[in-house]
Amino acid sequence: MLSLPDSDTNTGASEEVHIESGPGSRLRHWVVSNTKLRLFVQFVLWVSILTLFTETVAAGNGMTLSKQPRDTLAVPRWLYLATGGATIGASALLASFVTDRAFIRYLHNWSLPGPTVDDWWTPIRWIGRSFGIVVLGLAVYLGLTGPQLPTASFTILVTFVVVRAGLPMLTYLGGNVWPALNPWRGIVSLLPAGHRTYPRELARWPAVGGLLLLVWIEVIFPVSTIPSILSLAILGYSAVTIAGAVLFGPDAWFENADPLSVLFRFFGAVAPVKRRDGKLTVKLPGSDLTDSDLITDTSDVAFVIALIWELTYSGFITTQTGAATTEALVSLSNIGVGAVQIRAILIYTLLFVSGYVVFFAAYWYAGVLSRRRTGTYITAKRIAFRFAPSLLAIAAGYHLAHYTGLAVSLSPALGMAILSPLSPPANPLTLSPPGWFEGLSIAYVLIGHLLAIWAAHATAYELFSSRLVAIRSQYPFIGVMIGYTVISLWILSLPGATPPYLP
């Protein structure tokens, strides 16, 4: 027992304040009320400093970028990249000023209770999943029989504008609605399932493989241009998903092995709206990224890194530099064996896999360095697990940066395809986003990283008792995050191109 008076009535956040203030109830009241004031002042101060910092940088780049072509920056490219990296570094330095555990815990525990949804959950789920099944069936059918023009095809627009772009945005900006929409789960719930128990040691590795495979298919095969091929891909995905869910039971399959469900679950961790204990709760965005039960296996880390890498990769190969790199590598690999197409596919695959390995290794090494530098006895693996959720904020920022333009430009076409899926207009309307969208993308990337820096800071404070160790433990991860930012900003500054050799 603590020898301070009425210490047993203290819980959580106030405890520490209590210990700091020493005995004396009058003094304690004064400190507690003062803490609230201090929390408020600190909050206002940090928010204003952070916004000032990001706004100036983003606005500066936005203005230079909006002068039409992407490749003529008024600022030299290295300086633009250095500024982006410095923003992350500076915000990490600023975050290290926040050493008040009570304040950090207060921010991360803040929540607004919403309406109870448990009574409504079952009907919502049934309606949502039935709707999902109808859309899935329509997408497959129209892909095979409907118009083969990509911007008029219901299949392509629903797959890429809704599932690839819109739903993840809704998930990390709002909340995860995928469990209520998942059509495959709806189908499996009608079938007898669960003939085998899911092997525990596989963890989320099938989902990692599935995600990488889906992205690889998206790059190599013309799924985003030819609706009938996309329909076949959807049919293949459905077959695997339904077979897996029937074999291992829907709970185990969609929790561990289905790449889409795992993706939405992870993006949902960034979201402000959560369903908890049958209630909708609003929290500060990213405040659940310090949870220790989000990442429990190496495969979870691999999945989070895959989310970051796939967006980086698909960004890179659609730039002129990326196209030039592929062409150079393909001509280098000309040893007289194999057609150009085959070699190109090999090069794309090789780039995809090796880049992923580099991204993963960089993150893992940061965990090892963090352990070594702080001399802690906590294993590098556990450190890597705890810091990995903060990367989800980065992935969300990348996703928003890469897909806002696509979602906006194709939204009228999507509207028309939904209104008349069988006979869409021959020449659908596509918008071309204005130049300042580029500036917005840069802002999204930076905001994602800032959120990640903050989440990492809060995580370090939960993991380490010594605040000095907590601050030092973050340095390697901040280094990795600066690296990711610089790469991502570099890709955003490159002029776009169509990837060569691909159908």
Next chain:
Amino acid sequence: MSYEGTTVPRRDSPAGECDYCGHPFPTTDRLVLHKGLEHPQELDDDEEDAFLSARADEEDELRTLRLKALGALVLLYFGLLFMYAIFA
């Protein structure tokens, strides 16, 4: 007693283990801070005094670190300012 998620390197000898959860620590002050933060209800008077003094020491070191961070921020700011003045 071992604690999940920790390993002690073979060359190292830990300064101590937490009496309540078995978490090993390389230095005494980290152990003291851990006890104060994670098991505040179980501390005796001596341990509590040790925690308060470790906290005070930590506070001093944090002040130094903050100064360094401030210096780094100023350097970063003026570094970028000059870069922009010269190159942009």
